Amino acid sequence: MCGNEALAEAAILAGCDAYFGYPITPQNEISAYLAHRMPAEGRVFIQSESELAAINMVFGAAATGKRAMTSSSSPGISLMQEGMSYLAGAELPAVVVNVMRGGPGLGNISPAQGDYFQATRGGGHGDYKTIVLGPASVQEMADCMLLAFDLADQYRITVEILADGLLGQMMEPLTLAPRPHRPLPAKDWALTGHAGGKQNIIRSLWLGEGALEEHNKKLQAKYRRIEENEVRCEEYRLDGAEVVVVAYGIVARIARAAVDQGRQEGIPVGLIRPITLWPFPSRQIGRAADTFPVVLTAEMSSGQMLEDVKLAVAGKAPVLFYGRMGGGIPSADELLGQIRELTLSKKQV
Amino acid sequence: MKTQFKRTPVLKDCPTHYCPGCGHGIAHRLLAEVIEELGIQDRTIGIAPVGCAVLAYNYLDVDMIEVAHGRAPAVATGMKRCNPDRIIFSYQGDGDLAAIGTAEIIHAAHRAEQLTVIFINNAVFGMTGGQMAPTTVLGQVTATTPEGRQSHGEGYPLQVSELLALLPGAIYVERCALSNVPRIRQAKAAMKHAFELQMQGAPGLSLVEILSPCPTYWRMSPSDAMQWIEDHMSKVFPLGRLKDMEKDER
Amino acid sequence: MMLYEELVIAGFGGQGIVLAGKLLAQTAMRAGLEVTYMPSYGAEVRGGTANCMVIVSDKPIACPVVCTPNALVICNKASLSKFAPRLKPGGVLIFNRSLIQSVSSVPDGVEVLGVPAEEIAIESGSPKCANMVMLGAYLGKRAHLSPEQAAASLPEILAERHHKTIPMNAAALRRGADFVLCHA
Numbered sequence: 001m002c003g004n005e006a007l008a009e010a011a012i013l014a015g016c017d018a019y020f021g022y023p024i025t026p027q028n029e030i031s032a033y034l035a036h037r038m039p040a041e042g043r044v045f046i047q048s049e050s051e052l053a054a055i056n057m058v059f060g061a062a063a064t065g066k067r068a069m070t071s072s073s074s075p076g077i078s079l080m081q082e083g084m085s086y087l088a089g090a091e092l093p094a095v096v097v098n099v100m101r102g103g104p105g106l107g108n109i110s111p112a113q114g115d116y117f118q119a120t121r122g123g124g125h126g127d128y129k130t131i132v133l134g135p136a137s138v139q140e141m142a143d144c145m146l147l148a149f150d151l152a153d154q155y156r157i158t159v160e161i162l163a164d165g166l167l168g169q170m171m172e173p174l175t176l177a178p179r180p181h182r183p184l185p186a187k188d189w190a191l192t193g194h195a196g197g198k199q200n201i202i203r204s205l206w207l208g209e210g211a212l213e214e215h216n217k218k219l220q221a222k223y224r225r226i227e228e229n230e231v232r233c234e235e236y237r238l239d240g241a242e243v244v245v246v247a248y249g250i251v252a253r254i255a256r257a258a259v260d261q262g263r264q265e266g267i268p269v270g271l272i273r274p275i276t277l278w279p280f281p282s283r284q285i286g287r288a289a290d291t292f293p294v295v296l297t298a299e300m301s302s303g304q305m306l307e308d309v310k311l312a313v314a315g316k317a318p319v320l321f322y323g324r325m326g327g328g329i330p331s332a333d334e335l336l337g338q339i340r341e342l343t344l345s346k347k348q349v
Numbered sequence: 350m351k352t353q354f355k356r357t358p359v360l361k362d363c364p365t366h367y368c369p370g371c372g373h374g375i376a377h378r379l380l381a382e383v384i385e386e387l388g389i390q391d392r393t394i395g396i397a398p399v400g401c402a403v404l405a406y407n408y409l410d411v412d413m414i415e416v417a418h419g420r421a422p423a424v425a426t427g428m429k430r431c432n433p434d435r436i437i438f439s440y441q442g443d444g445d446l447a448a449i450g451t452a453e454i455i456h457a458a459h460r461a462e463q464l465t466v467i468f469i470n471n472a473v474f475g476m477t478g479g480q481m482a483p484t485t486v487l488g489q490v491t492a493t494t495p496e497g498r499q500s501h502g503e504g505y506p507l508q509v510s511e512l513l514a515l516l517p518g519a520i521y522v523e524r525c526a527l528s529n530v531p532r533i534r535q536a537k538a539a540m541k542h543a544f545e546l547q548m549q550g551a552p553g554l555s556l557v558e559i560l561s562p563c564p565t566y567w568r569m570s571p572s573d574a575m576q577w578i579e580d581h582m583s584k585v586f587p588l589g590r591l592k593d594m595e596k597d598e599r
Numbered sequence: 600m601m602l603y604e605e606l607v608i609a610g611f612g613g614q615g616i617v618l619a620g621k622l623l624a625q626t627a628m629r630a631g632l633e634v635t636y637m638p639s640y641g642a643e644v645r646g647g648t649a650n651c652m653v654i655v656s657d658k659p660i661a662c663p664v665v666c667t668p669n670a671l672v673i674c675n676k677a678s679l680s681k682f683a684p685r686l687k688p689g690g691v692l693i694f695n696r697s698l699i700q701s702v703s704s705v706p707d708g709v710e711v712l713g714v715p716a717e718e719i720a721i722e723s724g725s726p727k728c729a730n731m732v733m734l735g736a737y738l739g740k741r742a743h744l745s746p747e748q749a750a751a752s753l754p755e756i757l758a759e760r761h762h763k764t765i766p767m768n769a770a771a772l773r774r775g776a777d778f779v780l781c782h783a
Binding site for chain 3: 166169170171172173250253254256257258259260329331332333
Binding site for chain 2: 017018020046050053054056057058059060061062063064066068082086090191192199203204205
């Protein structure tokens with residue numbers, strides 16, 4: 001199974017009630033897969049007329065308490081930002097998958113990580129966050145999807161899975177199993193048609209004096225709770241490391257190969273891989289910076305996660321960067337070259 | 350003394366924010382009466398637009414959601430497909446439905462979504478200060494057509510209902526007006542029919558367009574506004590049933 | 600013995616490159632090995648170049664991207680000039696002799712093997728199974744998986760409507776391997 005299909009089958013397993021999407025490369029395997037699996041399970045599948053419509057169909061389905069998702073790639077995700085802002089304002093749970101490609105504009109269809117800022121800063125208008133998960137294998141494409149629906153329901157928030165074309169297209173062995181049951185709050189806010197004579201209203205409009213500020217405070221308190229409880233990251237070969245690489249997604253896989261090769265050559269190098277990109281594992285990286293002299297951030301962008309790494313390191317260690325853009329994929333050898341250089345220049349100092 | 354007229358229970362007991370002479374109050378009342386008479390208050394979900402009726406959920410006592418500008422038909426699609434036994438309606442103005450939401454309404458009709466759409470056409474953007482709408486008639490002065498709308502450069506009034514009636518997935522399209530009592534009664538009958546079709550599971554979208562007065566931005570008295578609908582607006586937007594698949598077949 | 604094989608299969612779109620790669624990946628997975636498979640994906644639907652990268656190992660695989668392969672299965676000339684210079688010393692290059700007359704720009708210390716894939720495919724029943732001949736040749740050369748193991752995975756890789764071609768594809772895999780065993 002390719003990453004996109006693994007993610008799609010995991011959506012079935014997660015009890016996704018409805019999928020809405022508009023075709024765009026490199027994520028079309030998701031909709032092609034769900035076009036037969038969803039109806040076969042008696043669930044809803046619609047190919048919408050645009051990404052605007054898709055995200056708003058998700059909005060409608062989620063408002064009635066159903067588990068709903070959409071998937072797209074970078075240009076389509078840009079179109080969805082309006083809807084994602086409304087989802088945040090209305091506090092509706094939803095899952096959005098972004099299989100990133102090169103940009104800006106139409107860009108190309110090669111894998112990229114240029115949408116990190118858009119995903120982790122909110123993306124649309126207003127003061128909000130979405131939970132952002134960065135899978136790094138076909139197995140994690142599935143695992144993140146299972147986790148995403150639970151997190152979305154628990155916090156009434158949008159969860160974005162930030163993958164890339166490479167992860168979407170590649171195949172690896174995969175084990176699919178449902179997640180252990182997580183107790184989730186009842187959806188007594190959902191629109192079901194005046195249940196029990198009580199009117200439910202879902203809105204993102206708060207006109208009363210101070211009402212919107214109160215609403216924002218409530219949202220921010222929720223975001224702090226998520227930062228407290230939902231940070232996930234992987235630490236790899238940090239023992240005695242003098243250089244620590246920070247990378248997510250497919251770049252973390254490449255970095256892992258570079259770390260293994262470096263260790264074979266006797267270079268003390270390790271890896272921190274954020275799995276949640278928001279909330280960002282700032283504490284873990286900050287702790288690492290206390291111990292390790294140099295941090296190297298690697299991305300398929302001009303340096304977006306780099307800013308979060310710098311904030312986490314807070315000047316305690318130099319933070320260097322290696323990146324490729326526009327669909328360029330860094331090789332393990334390129335990264336290893338960077339690591340070698342860093343260790344050499346450190347010895348000279 | 351015998352009560353002649355009272356609030357319908359589907360309308361909440363509160364004053365609206367609408368301007369004097371505005372048609373939204375009448376349209377809300379008709380909608381509430383229809384929902385009550387059909388006995389569907391406990392299974393109806395309404396969608397409020399962006400526009401003057403954005404606060405419709407404060408007046409109509411049914412489950413409601415407020416959505417992004419123009420996107421109501423897409424939101425309604427998501428709701429109805431996941432909840433086929435619920436009655437879903439959207440309430441949209443001319444900016445919402447005929448400008449920014451053109452794609453959503455065309456495609457909801459094109460997919461034959463089983464929805465009821467109430468389309469309020471007052472030929473102007475009311476909420477934002479009286480700018481030109483797609484349905485503004487030629488020569489009409491608005492905040493953004495100070496010399497009156499010209500076809501050259503500003504286009505012709507957009508007849509969305511006629512467009513939609515062409516689509517096989519739109520099963521019922523009727524244009525009504527609120528300009529006098531018989532017309533108001535007809536508007537209610539049309540709304541009721543549009544809801545009944547959805548209740549019967551009729552295979553497509555029903556839309557009732559309502560020509561509605563905006564005395565504030567038409568810069569006239571409420572009674573002149575009613576007369577303007579009769580004399581001008583209904584010439585550009587002819588009243589009547591554009592399509593009723595059920596009746597046309599018989 | 601430690602196994603870490605980085606293979607690139609490349610050719611024209613339509614030559615069954617992706618299918619051959621998927622079959623190898625599936626076969627390796629069934630044999631209990633670690634495997635990653637990554638296709639190139641282009642905007643064009645037909646024609647153009649196609650390639651895929653397969654890594655087979657007995658340890659978890661960190662990076663699925665192959666930069667310096669130790670094995671190449673090359674089915675057209677354009678792919679030869681693109682991938683041959685990247686081959687690791689000590690690696691193996693298997694090329695389709697039916698379409699590629701001469702091989703140049705190959706790094707030193709690389710073993711080069713020409714396979715008349717089209718001819719063998721026709722002998723097996725159809726020129727369409729040249730991809731299976733090439734994969735069979737690779738399996739014959741490397742021997743960490745057998746053509747019979749690959750044939751057993753065919754039902755999982757081929758669409759149901761193509762299942763009648765399984766015996767022919769299995770034969771092509773075997774003949775490809777036999778060619779290498781007889782001529783190498």
